[in-house]
Amino acid sequence: MSTPYEEAFPGGYRVRIASKASLEGFARDWKYHHQLEPTQMEYAGTTAIVKQVGFYHGGDPLYTLENVPGLWHEQCLESEFQG
Numbered sequence: 001m002s003t004p005y006e007e008a009f010p011g012g013y014r015v016r017i018a019s020k021a022s023l024e025g026f027a028r029d030w031k032y033h034h035q036l037e038p039t040q041m042e043y044a045g046t047t048a049i050v051k052q053v054g055f056y057h058g059g060d061p062l063y064t065l066e067n068v069p070g071l072w073h074e075q076c077l078e079s080e081f082q083g
Helices: 020-029 038-043
Strands: 014-017 047-055 061-065 068-073 077-079
Antiparallel strands (some): 014 047, 014 077, 047 061, 061 068
């Protein structure tokens, strides 16, 4: 997890959405703000470009992705360039 109010993926950065298993685990375990919507599971494993980054009160980054609906938690994203 990142430092409060500091995003790991700036606008314009290409990210990969986590696997379906990871998203399902996050949806099951996350009990706080902006829970994943069931329709977001359809985008597991796909790549997208960060359109905008906002911050929830307390510093959690929330991402809007180009051509992908919903708000995305940083824990649900990874760099496309990871091995």
